Amino acid sequence: MPPSQSCAGCGHAPVCQASGYDRPELSGLRHIAERIGPLRTGEYLYRPLSPFRAIYAVQTGMAKTVAVDVAGREQVVAFHLPGEMIGLDAIDREHHDNAVVALGKTQFCRFPFNAIRQVATQQPDVPWHLMNAASHRISHLQLSGGNYLAEERFAAFLVDLRDRRASLGLSTDHLPLPMSRADIGNHLRLTTETVSRLLGRFRQRGMIQLDRHGVNLLDLDGLRELGQSLLVH
Amino acid sequence: MPPSQSCAGCGHAPVCQASGYDRPELSGLRHIAERIGPLRTGEYLYRPLSPFRAIYAVQTGMAKTVAVDVAGREQVVAFHLPGEMIGLDAIDREHHDNAVVALGKTQFCRFPFNAIRQVATQQPDVPWHLMNAASHRISHLQLSGGNYLAEERFAAFLVDLRDRRASLGLSTDHLPLPMSRADIGNHLRLTTETVSRLLGRFRQRGMIQLDRHGVNLLDLDGLRELGQSLLVH
DNA sequence: CGTGATGTTGATTCTAATCAATAAAGGTGG
DNA sequence: CCACCTTTATTGATTAGAATCAACATCACG
Incomplete structure (x- = not known):
C-alpha cells in the first residue's frame, strides 16, 4: 500500500x-x-x-x-x-x-x-x-534538565502532559499513560519503584486517582504548584 | 558609540x-x-x-x-x-x-x-x-539531561568544553574556567563542594592539573572514557 | 487458566547534599 | 605595596533522597 x-x-x-x-x-x-x-x-x-x-x-x-x-x-x-x-x-x-x-x-x-x-x-x-x-x-529541555526533587519533576511531568493535551483539544480529565513505569522513570531520572511510590503518595493525598490505563488529576492546582518551577509559563 | x-x-x-x-x-x-x-x-x-x-x-x-x-x-x-x-x-x-x-x-x-x-x-x-x-x-540537551553519575557528567563537561574549543581552533591544552565552581556545579546539578571534590579526585588520579584560571587535561582519553556516554559522537 | 511481564511495597544502601570549618584569592583603600 | 575584608574554594563529618535489593501482587496474553 x-x-x-x-x-x-x-x-x-x-x-x-x-x-x-x-x-x-x-x-x-x-x-x-x-x-x-x-x-x-x-x-x-x-x-x-x-x-x-x-x-x-x-x-x-x-x-x-x-x-x-x-x-x-x-x-x-x-x-x-x-x-x-x-x-x-x-x-x-x-x-x-x-x-x-x-x-x-x-x-x-x-x-x-x-x-x-x-x-x-x-x-x-x-x-x-x-x-x-x-x-x-530547547526551552523545555533547558528547564527539565534542572536540579529538582523527584516529586517536583513528577508533578511537572503530569501537568505538562495535561497542558499539552489541553492545547491540542484532547481530554484533560483523564491522562492515558500508555508507557511503562520504567519509561516514565527513565525519562524523569527515577526508578520504577520511585515512580510507583510517587503515584502512591499523590493518590494518598487525594491529588490523583489511578486506574489501569492512566490517571485522573483531582488536584491540578496542587500538582501545578509542586511542579511550577519546571513548567514553561 | x-x-x-x-x-x-x-x-x-x-x-x-x-x-x-x-x-x-x-x-x-x-x-x-x-x-x-x-x-x-x-x-x-x-x-x-x-x-x-x-x-x-x-x-x-x-x-x-x-x-x-x-x-x-x-x-x-x-x-x-x-x-x-x-x-x-x-x-x-x-x-x-x-x-x-x-x-x-x-x-x-x-x-x-x-x-x-x-x-x-x-x-x-x-x-x-x-x-x-x-x-x-537539542541533541546536546537531550544527552545532558540523562541520568548519569556526578563523575561522568563532570568528565563529559570538561571533554565537551575541550572539544568545542578544538573545533573553534582555540587552545586545547589549557581550559580557562572563568566561571565559578558554583556555576559549574549548578550547570551539572552538583554543589560547589562536589565540584571541588571531583576536581580533587581527578587531580589525585593525575588526570588534570589545576591552576588559578582553569585546568590542564593530562589524561584526555581517560576523561573521555569516563564521560563517553554523555558525549555526542 | 497458567505464566511471564509489569507494578507495588518494604528494608537497606549509597551517592551527593548539607552542615561546618578552614584556606586561599581578589579587590579596596590607605 | 600591603593590610584588611569579602568572596570563593577546599576539605571533613553527617544527613537525606532516591537507588538498590527483595518479596509479593497484579495484569496481559497465549
Missing part, C-alpha cells in the same frame, strides 16, 4: 490545526505529508543509525524517543502527543542517533526532508515554523 | 569561519552583525523579560545563560564559547525567559531578528543554518 498523500480528508485535522499547521503559509507542508502506520506497541518508527530523510509527527496515539548511549544505556528523551514534531534533533545529521517507538496503536505523518526544503523555497515561513518548534523544545 | 556594522575587518573571523559563517550563502548574516561590548564579569547581555529582538553570538570571551524559575532558583543552562549562538530558545517568544551574563571581559555579535528574517528572504540557507544550530543544541 503506497502511503496516502496530503492531509485532504484526514480525520485528525483538529490537532494539526491546534498545532498551527492550518496556516495558509504552511499549506505546502500539508501536501507532502505521508501517513505511516498504524504501528503497535514497541514497534519502531526509526532506529539509531537509520538515515535521516524525514521529520515526523504523531497523528494518533503516542510515541517515545529513546537515545541509546555507547554503554547501551537507554534514555527516554521525550513522549510525543499528536501533532508534535519528531526528529528535529537529527536535522544537522546524516543519521538518527535515537529511536522512536510507538506506545499503543499509533499513526504518524511523515514529512520528507527534501520535500520540506523544496516547499520552503516557495513558502519561507516553513523553516521558521520548524525553528519555532525547535526553539520551544 | 554606534555599534559597528558588518564583519569586515573583524579580528575574530577565524572562529566564525570554524562555525561555518563564512559560507557565501550566509553572507547576509555578516552584513547585519553589530558588535556589543566588551562586557565585564557579571554584566548582562539581556535579562528575563527583556524583549526578544536579536540573536547573539559570543565574539571573544565566554558567557553563561541562566534561567530563573518562579521560586527564584537559578539554573545555569549553558556556557558559551566564541561563535556559539545565543538566544535560540526565545525565537518563538516575545521576551527572553533567561539571562545571559559575561564571564570575564566578553564581546558579542548581535544579529537583529528582523534583519535575519529579511536576509532570509534573499538567502534561504539562513534559517536552515539556525535550524542546524538548534538541532545540535
Whole structure:
C-alpha cells in the first residue's frame, strides 16, 4: 500500500490545526505529508543509525524517543502527543542517533526532508515554523534538565502532559499513560519503584486517582504548584 | 558609540569561519552583525523579560545563560564559547525567559531578528543554518539531561568544553574556567563542594592539573572514557 | 487458566547534599 | 605595596533522597 498523500480528508485535522499547521503559509507542508502506520506497541518508527530523510509527527496515539548511549544505556528523551514534531534533533545529521517507538496503536505523518526544503523555497515561513518548534523544545529541555526533587519533576511531568493535551483539544480529565513505569522513570531520572511510590503518595493525598490505563488529576492546582518551577509559563 | 556594522575587518573571523559563517550563502548574516561590548564579569547581555529582538553570538570571551524559575532558583543552562549562538530558545517568544551574563571581559555579535528574517528572504540557507544550530543544541540537551553519575557528567563537561574549543581552533591544552565552581556545579546539578571534590579526585588520579584560571587535561582519553556516554559522537 | 511481564511495597544502601570549618584569592583603600 | 575584608574554594563529618535489593501482587496474553 503506497502511503496516502496530503492531509485532504484526514480525520485528525483538529490537532494539526491546534498545532498551527492550518496556516495558509504552511499549506505546502500539508501536501507532502505521508501517513505511516498504524504501528503497535514497541514497534519502531526509526532506529539509531537509520538515515535521516524525514521529520515526523504523531497523528494518533503516542510515541517515545529513546537515545541509546555507547554503554547501551537507554534514555527516554521525550513522549510525543499528536501533532508534535519528531526528529528535529537529527536535522544537522546524516543519521538518527535515537529511536522512536510507538506506545499503543499509533499513526504518524511523515514529512520528507527534501520535500520540506523544496516547499520552503516557495513558502519561507516553513523553516521558521520548524525553528519555532525547535526553539520551544530547547526551552523545555533547558528547564527539565534542572536540579529538582523527584516529586517536583513528577508533578511537572503530569501537568505538562495535561497542558499539552489541553492545547491540542484532547481530554484533560483523564491522562492515558500508555508507557511503562520504567519509561516514565527513565525519562524523569527515577526508578520504577520511585515512580510507583510517587503515584502512591499523590493518590494518598487525594491529588490523583489511578486506574489501569492512566490517571485522573483531582488536584491540578496542587500538582501545578509542586511542579511550577519546571513548567514553561 | 554606534555599534559597528558588518564583519569586515573583524579580528575574530577565524572562529566564525570554524562555525561555518563564512559560507557565501550566509553572507547576509555578516552584513547585519553589530558588535556589543566588551562586557565585564557579571554584566548582562539581556535579562528575563527583556524583549526578544536579536540573536547573539559570543565574539571573544565566554558567557553563561541562566534561567530563573518562579521560586527564584537559578539554573545555569549553558556556557558559551566564541561563535556559539545565543538566544535560540526565545525565537518563538516575545521576551527572553533567561539571562545571559559575561564571564570575564566578553564581546558579542548581535544579529537583529528582523534583519535575519529579511536576509532570509534573499538567502534561504539562513534559517536552515539556525535550524542546524538548534538541532545540535537539542541533541546536546537531550544527552545532558540523562541520568548519569556526578563523575561522568563532570568528565563529559570538561571533554565537551575541550572539544568545542578544538573545533573553534582555540587552545586545547589549557581550559580557562572563568566561571565559578558554583556555576559549574549548578550547570551539572552538583554543589560547589562536589565540584571541588571531583576536581580533587581527578587531580589525585593525575588526570588534570589545576591552576588559578582553569585546568590542564593530562589524561584526555581517560576523561573521555569516563564521560563517553554523555558525549555526542 | 497458567505464566511471564509489569507494578507495588518494604528494608537497606549509597551517592551527593548539607552542615561546618578552614584556606586561599581578589579587590579596596590607605 | 600591603593590610584588611569579602568572596570563593577546599576539605571533613553527617544527613537525606532516591537507588538498590527483595518479596509479593497484579495484569496481559497465549
